[in-house]
Amino acid sequence: MSNRSWFFASQGQQQGPYPEAQLRQFIATGTVTAETLVWSEGMAGWQKAGEIPGLFSGGSGPPPISQAGGPLVSAGDHGGGPLSIDVGVWSLLGQSLLFVIGLVLVIPAPWTATGFYRWMVSRLHVPGRPNLGFTGEVGDIWYVFVVLGLCTYAGFSGYTSVQLILLLVEGFLSWMVVRWIAANLSSNGERLPIEFKGSVLGYVGWYLLMTISVITIIGWAWVTTAWMRWICRNIGGTHREVVFNATGWGVLWRTLLFGLACGFLIPIPWVLRWYTRWYVSQFALVERTAYANA
Structure with a gap:
């Protein structure tokens, strides 16, 4: 997943695209939480970040x-x-x-x-x-x-x-x-x-x-x-x-x-x-x- 670009929803607006490294930084700082809706190419639709396998692995x-x-x-x-x-x-x-x-x-x-x-x-x-x-x-x-x-x-x-x-x-x-x-x-x-x-x-x-x-x-x-x-x-x-x-x-x-x-x-x-x-x-x-x- 390291080469994927990600979008996330914040205050009703679409943000991105961001490389996965930056998305993980947003996760670490709390900007993106497990409840935040995210999307990347290949996904059928928007999902909660916490539901994406491996995205929150290792904890924050x-x-x-x-x-x-x-x-x-x-x-x-x-x-x-x-x-x-x-x-x-x-x-x-x-x-x-x-x-x-x-x-x-x-x-x-x-x-x-x-x-x-x-x-x-x-x-x-x-x-x-x-x-x-x-x-x-x-x-x-x-x-x-x-x-x-x-x-x-x-x-x-x-x-x-x-x-x-x-x-x-x-x-x-x-x-x-x-x-x-x-x-x-x-x-x-x-x-x-x-x-x-x-x-x-x-x-x-x-x-x-x-x-x-x-x-x-x-x-x-x-x-x-x-x-x-x-x-x-x-x-x-x-x-x-x-x-x-x-x-x-x-x-x-x-x-x-x-x-x-x-x-x-x-x-x-x-x-x-x-x-x-x-x-x-x-x-x-x-x-x-x-x-x-x-």
């Missing part, structure tokens, strides 16, 4: 144990690996358009933004964190999204001083959003003790540097990778470290290809999913001690 380790003050973890929770995301072509496009339209219309922004982040997080697969979720509510930082929506209009003023102030404001608001997202992640319904510890001055500094680097034509790609690594280093509350593995060249050519394809309009849904899946896969979890000794 001891049952989860509860850590004081933390979420449920299993004995295999100390592993690592890249993140992945399962998004449909049209569902991603639709959610992205709702997010943008919400900001443009300003008033719906808190609802569309919260819904977008909740949907995106639910599609993420994180090693050792089954059933990832987002617990943030519309009323938490609703004013942040309203102001961000208003900033899109103020940016057309044409005054350099106003645009500079807007950059500072947007950088600060973006920092608030990152902190909010990190503080509202959950696994199996349990809030994760994750927090973003990056300072507001550091974050706004990177935000400004990113904006300025655009004039270098290609330098922004290396600023992006450095900024993402700074963000990852400032994510705390877990025994594993988040790392960003993309290179400047990798970000550069993929972003340029994405922008070029979007210019033809029709490919947008497909290249949007391609780019999103690649970008997410560049984030990975590693043991802090192992990473330090690497």
Whole structure:
């Protein structure tokens, strides 16, 4: 069965195909359980994973144990690996358009933004964190999204001083959003003790540097990778470290290809999913001690 590709059902949607090795990783992390419906070529129809001979052979380790003050973890929770995301072509496009339209219309922004982040997080697969979720509510930082929506209009003023102030404001608001997202992640319904510890001055500094680097034509790609690594280093509350593995060249050519394809309009849904899946896969979890000794 090692060369087979598998599909599984999650939240009423078909996921896959995945090689069997990755399916077994989903089983180990609890994303796929014995009750999850799966299908592979040659099968007459969908079956529960636990009914497939050999799929659950050898067991998946001891049952989860509860850590004081933390979420449920299993004995295999100390592993690592890249993140992945399962998004449909049209569902991603639709959610992205709702997010943008919400900001443009300003008033719906808190609802569309919260819904977008909740949907995106639910599609993420994180090693050792089954059933990832987002617990943030519309009323938490609703004013942040309203102001961000208003900033899109103020940016057309044409005054350099106003645009500079807007950059500072947007950088600060973006920092608030990152902190909010990190503080509202959950696994199996349990809030994760994750927090973003990056300072507001550091974050706004990177935000400004990113904006300025655009004039270098290609330098922004290396600023992006450095900024993402700074963000990852400032994510705390877990025994594993988040790392960003993309290179400047990798970000550069993929972003340029994405922008070029979007210019033809029709490919947008497909290249949007391609780019999103690649970008997410560049984030990975590693043991802090192992990473330090690497």
